[in-house]
Amino acid sequence: MQIPNIDVTSLYILKYLLEEKHVSNTALLLNTSQSSVSRALQKMRIFFDDELLVRTSFGFALTPKAEDIKQDISSLIINLEKLSHKNSFEPEKVAGTVRFYGLQPQINTLMPDVVAAIRERAPNLIVSIDTSPQQHFEKLAAGDIHFSLSSHEPPTSEQSIHRKAVAQRDFRLLMNRNHPLANMTLTAENLSQCNFGQISLQGEKTLSLEHKFIELGLANKKRRLSTPIQITNFSSAPNIAAQTDIIFHLPTPFAQAACHDERLITREVPELLQLHFSKVYLCWHKRFHDDPMCVWIRELFDELFDSTTTYS
Structure with missing residues (x-):
């Protein structure tokens, strides 16, 4: 040979x-x-x-x-790095790359603390972070990344993905401070008459909280919520909200950060419209389950975050 x-x-x-x-x-x-x-x-x-x-x-x-x-090549390099960590892992000596995927709100909220800890304890470890809109688990399955931060459920066809909760999250409504509802008590009824922006990260066709309006009888298949704006990432939402009557339903940390723009405000979501899929999970594929570097990263998340704390 x-x-x-x-x-x-x-x-x-x-x-x-x-x-x-x-x-x-x-x-x-x-x-x-x-x-x-x-x-x-x-x-x-x-x-x-x-x-x-x-x-x-x-x-x-x-x-x-x-x-x-x-x-x-990407899979080969990841496997070579895995082999290099197989016998032991000394953070201060390791030289490699740990790869994360996550949407901008989760990354902005959780990863600064993680990166700071890695820089202090494993200064030669490169942290690669991808926030581009895509299916949350494809790169895990392909071996292109080590971890995904996601609030989504892995597909039932994928039985090799492990996960653990690392944080709770909640949502706020982001709107122009001159919006007609800006200083009014928000209800499901008056919100049902508003225009919303839909952030479709994985091809979703309906607003994330539309089913709540349907449960309350305020929307149905023939009478849908108004969503005249559809975008594929979070970054465009603040500027659109600041110049229009469009309301966005966003993770709280991202919505609050957007309010550095004085044209914007956040409002709490009425209780009847609040969502319950609020956990953020650290996900990884079984191929990296016993990898010493990845075990260390998971232990780092356990140390830094309390899965019962809401990050807002």
């Missing part, structure tokens, strides 16, 4: 280069020089007999072969 002669360091750099599509960004991420990244790319081009990255008028783009091998 012929064993391929591959430069693991260059492969490691290539993994991030294929994600960033930018030499200087990759160098900055890995705390190395641009020339080191360029040399690694040249080695990998020879090894794979392919350009891998080609320059376009908009920057670099992946070749079809690079697109094809990108996930395989």
Whole structure:
């Protein structure tokens, strides 16, 4: 059997280069020089007999072969890191990457404390955080990340995902301070006449609290809530609310942070409309269940967070 002669360091750099599509960004991420990244790319081009990255008028783009091998390289690097942690884990000595996925509100609320603790105790450990809207568990199943922060249930078809509650969360209504309801007592009845913004992160077709209006007889299949604005991420919501009559139903920390804009206010959700799926979970795949680095990260979450505390 012929064993391929591959430069693991260059492969490691290539993994991030294929994600960033930018030499200087990759160098900055890995705390190395641009020339080191360029040399690694040249080695990998020879090894794979392919350009891998080609320059376009908009920057670099992946070749079809690079697109094809990108996930395989990512999984290989994660497995190599897992092997390197197999026998022991000393935070102060470890050098690798721990990868998280989560939506912006959960990441903004929970991860600053986690990152601070990692920087203090494992200063050479890189923390990679992805907040792009997508299915919450696909990257866990594919082995592309170690952890996902999510309030969603894993699909019933996926039996290999472990999870534990790390926080409670609640919601607020974000609106323009000149909204007609801004200084009124909010009820299900008067809110049912308002215009809402729907944040559809996973292709949802209905507002997260619309079923509450249906239970109260204030909406049905023929008489839906008004949702003239549909967006795929949280970041656009504050500016839209600040300039329109659109109300957004948002996790409290995100809604409160948005009120640094003086045009905005938050209001409590009327009790009859409050949701009950309020836990945030740290999720991981069974492939990393016994990995010492991942065990340490889970212990860090246990130390930092009380799952019964509402972060608001």
